[in-house]
Amino acid sequence: MDSHAWDDRYSAADSVWAPTPNEFVKEYLETLPAGRMVDVAGGEGRHALWFAQRGWRAENLDFSPVAVSKSMQRASDLNLGERFLGNVADAESTQDYFLAPADLVVIAYLQIPASELAAAIANAARQLVAGGVLFGVWHARENLTDGVGGPQDPSVLPTQDELAAAFSKANLAVSFAGLRRRSVDVAGERRDAVDVVVMAHAAETVART
Numbered sequence: 592m593d594s595h596a597w598d599d600r601y602s603a604a605d606s607v608w609a610p611t612p613n614e615f616v617k618e619y620l621e622t623l624p625a626g627r628m629v630d631v632a633g634g635e636g637r638h639a640l641w642f643a644q645r646g647w648r649a650e651n652l653d654f655s656p657v658a659v660s661k662s663m664q665r666a667s668d669l670n671l672g673e674r675f676l677g678n679v680a681d682a683e684s685t686q687d688y689f690l691a692p693a694d695l696v697v698i699a700y701l702q703i704p705a706s707e708l709a710a711a712i713a714n715a716a717r718q719l720v721a722g723g724v725l726f727g728v729w730h731a732r733e734n735l736t737d738g739v740g741g742p743q744d745p746s747v748l749p750t751q752d753e754l755a756a757a758f759s760k761a762n763l764a765v766s767f768a769g770l771r772r773r774s775v776d777v778a779g780e781r782r783d784a785v786d787v788v789v790m791a792h793a794a795e796t797v798a799r800t
Contacts, residue, residue: 594654594655594656594681601634601635601655601657601658601661602657606635609637610635610637610640611637611641612637612638612641613638613699613700613728614773615728615771615773615786615788616638616641616697616699616726616728617641619726619767619788619790620695620697620724620726621645623694623695623724625642625645625646625647626647626648626693626694626695627647627648627649627650627690627692627693627694627695628642628647628648628649628650628690628693628694628695628696628697629649629650629652629678629688629689629690629691629693629695629696629697629715629718630642630649630650630651630652630697630699631652631682631696631697631698631701631711631715632652632653632654632682632698632699632700632701632711633651633652633653633658633662633697633699634651634653634655634658634662635658635661635662635665636651636653636658636659636661636662636663636665636666636675636677638651638697638699639651639662639675640662640665640666640669640671640675642695643666643669643671643674643675644669644671646674647674647695648674648675648676648690649671649674649675649676649690650675650676650677650678650688650689650690650693651663651675651676651677651678652678652679652680652682652688653678653679653680654679654680654681654682655679656679659677659678659679660677662675662677663675663677676689676690682698682701682703682711682714683703683707683710683711683714684714685714685717687718688718691718692718692719692720692723693718693719693720693723694719694720694723694724695723695724695725695726696715696716696718696719696723696724696725696726697726697727698711698712698715698725698726698727698728699727699728700728700729700730700741701727701729702729702730702741702742702747702748703747704746704747705746705749705753705757708749708753708757709753709756709757709760709761712725712727712754712757712758712761712763713757713760713761715761716758716761716762716763716793717761719793720793721793721794721795722792722793722794722795723792723793724790724791724792724793725758725761725763725789725790725791725792725793726789726790726791727754727788727789727790728771728786728787728788728789729748729749729754729786729787730742730748730784730785730786731748731749731750731751731770731785731786731787732745732748732749732750733770733785733787734748734784734785735748737785738772738782738783738784738785739775739777739782739783739784740775740777740784741784749787750787751768751769751770751787754768754787754789755768758789758791762793762794763791763792763793764791764792764793764794765789765790765791766790766791766792767788767789767790768787768788768789768790769787769788770785770786770787770788771785771786771787771788772784772785772786773785773786
């Protein structure tokens with residue numbers, strides 16, 4: 592889907608995504624000290640808003656102007672305007688984030704082909720401070736046979752090998768990478784979705800170009 596299609600989707604509903612953060616974002620990141628964070632392809636801004644509520648300066652980056660506008664309105668409603676920025680941009684773009692260099696970049700469910708995802712990861716890595724964290728979670732390809740939910744096109748479901756290659760090429764040191772199961776409700780029945788989660792750090796010395 593291009594940005595116009597996503598604009599239509601975000602315009603058609605009050606909330607396309609749950610307002611609460613992904614459970615793995617909370618599990619791995621809630622103890623980090625507040626700093627500057629960017630939520631890449633953040634949609635309506637659920638993660639950036641959550642971090643802003645926890646004292647972070649937060650930026651929601653998405654290529655849908657409608658989604659970014661909704662996130663900024665929510666930030667205003669929550670009196671987070673001074674700590675929250677909306678940025679209409681493509682995840683694969685090489686442009687600087689507003690809050691770069693950032694202490695944390697989150698990429699949650701950016702389901703695009705491997706080469707495009709590698710470009711987004713490389714750009715995110717370039718935006719980090721020395722020692723900064725890049726955290727990602729994706730619908731895993733294993734969902735096609737052993738899970739539920741997410742896209743059904745394998746080309747946009749990253750494998751652990753594809754992600755390992757992308758993080759390595761971006762000069763990120765991976766501290767955790769693996770499959771995690773997430774319980775979801777499907778027609779009143781609890782079933783497991785399979786996600787692939789990666790947490791990595793930039794080198795202690797980062798040269799931004």
